[in-house]
Amino acid sequence: xxxxxxxxxxxxxxxxxxxxxxxxxxxxxxxxxxxxxxxxxxxxxxxxxxxxxxxxxxxxxxxxxxxxxxxxxxxxxxxxxxxxxxxxxxxxxxxxxxxxxxxxxxxxxxxxxxxxxxxxxxxxxxxxxxxxxxxxxxxxxxxxxxxxxxxxxxxxxxxxxxxxxxxxxxxxxxxxxxxxxxxxxxxxxxxxxxxxxxxxxxxxxxxxxxxxxxxxxxxxxxxxxxxxxxxxxxxxxxxxxxxxxxxxxxxxxxxxxxxxxxxxxxxxxxxxxxxxxxxxxxxxxxx
Numbered sequence: 215x216x217x218x219x220x221x222x223x224x225x226x227x228x229x230x231x232x233x234x235x236x237x238x239x240x241x242x243x244x245x246x247x248x249x250x251x252x253x254x255x256x257x258x259x260x261x262x263x264x265x266x267x268x269x270x271x272x273x274x275x276x277x278x279x280x281x282x283x284x285x286x287x288x289x290x291x292x293x294x295x296x297x298x299x300x301x302x303x304x305x306x307x308x309x310x311x312x313x314x315x316x317x318x319x320x321x322x323x324x325x326x327x328x329x330x331x332x333x334x335x336x337x338x339x340x341x342x343x344x345x346x347x348x349x350x351x352x353x354x355x356x357x358x359x360x361x362x363x364x365x366x367x368x369x370x371x372x373x374x375x376x377x378x379x380x381x382x383x384x385x386x387x388x389x390x391x392x393x394x395x396x397x398x399x400x401x402x403x404x405x406x407x408x409x410x411x412x413x414x415x416x417x418x419x420x421x422x423x424x425x426x427x428x429x430x431x432x433x434x435x436x437x438x439x440x441x442x443x444x445x446x447x448x449x450x451x452x453x454x455x456x457x458x459x460x461x462x463x464x465x466x467x468x469x470x471x472x473x474x475x476x477x478x479x480x481x482x483x484x485x486x487x488x489x490x491x492x493x494x495x496x497x498x499x500x501x
Contacts, residue, residue, distance in 0.1 A: 216303065217266050217267075218265055218266075218309045220264075221260055221263055221274065222261075225271070228264070230243060230246065232271055232273070232300075233246060233274065233296055249497055252385075254492060255290075257290060262275050263309075263313055267303075273306070273307065274296060274299075275298075275310035275314075276294065276296040278293045278492050278493060279292045289319075289483060290321065291322075291492065292323070293324070293492055294314070295326075295498075297310065297331055311334070321482065321483050322478065323476070323477065323493070324340065325343075325493050325495055327475075327477055332477065340479045342477060343475065343485050344455045344456065345456075347469060348454050349470065350440065350453075350454070351451055352443075352450050362431075362435055365395060366394040371393060374407075375407055376403075389411075390498075391409055391410060391496045392447070394407070394408040394409075394410065396432075396438065404428075406428035407427035408423060408439065409424045411495075411496060412447045412449060415453070419448065420453045422452075422453045424489060424491055424496060426454075430460075433460075456469065458490070
């Protein structure tokens with residue numbers, strides 16, 4: 215008889231054979247276990263749901279839960295990852311998804327869905343979160359606002375970040391990402407915190423941005439930020455989801471469309487309020 219259970223660490227040995235179906239070559243057994251040991255949520259002490267038959271796992275849908283304070287309200291998020299069901303049991307795949315959707319105050323995202331997952335999620339009122347990625351080349355003439363400092367040294371920027379952003383930095387310690395802050399010299403409270411990593415697209419290295427805490431400061435200091443990416447990552451191009459730019463793009467750039475859009479389902483938030491933190495984009499990718 216097939217059962218649905220919460221995915222907890224005591225079921226890791228049962229779930230791991232299903233996780234192995236995903237092409238994260240650098241994520242071996244030890245790294246998966248280390249990652250899943252991190253709990254970012256006070257409300258959810260599990261990392262998704264598992265479909266079992268007897269002592270064997272026949273399906274798994276992972277969920278990265280976390281809470282964020284936005285506009286004075288605490289919002290709960292969950293990013294879906296690694297949805298896999300063995301052939302012969304796929305007619306019961308929805309048993310893994312429905313428990314997430316029963317939590318009406320939960321914003322659920324799927325940032326790298328497959329074609330099949332897209333079809334299913336759209337039937338359950340998931341909306342398009344993002345279709346387009348902006349690609350920005352480093353231009354020497356693109357300057358910065360006067361009176362701002364910048365650093366990508368986590369030890370230095372901890373003195374700049376507030377408690378909300380310090381939690382993000384701490385939570386993403388195990389992730390494959392870098393952290394940067396640009397701040398006003400006279401008033402350090404006016405700052406933008408950026409989370410990024412180095413990726414390869416068609417064999418070329420890029421810096422990808424996943425979070426821009428203060429988009430206006432980010433845009434004003436984009437040239438300086440990109441030159442810091444060039445210094446740290448040795449990349450000449452920056453890629454960012456269009457919505458994370460939070461405004462018109464007045465710089466030379468080009469864009470491309472994702473093969474399958476990022477999706478979300480929320481009763482409380484709009485797409486522009488949702489970033490790409492706490493996701494497989496940061497925790498499972500390595501150049």
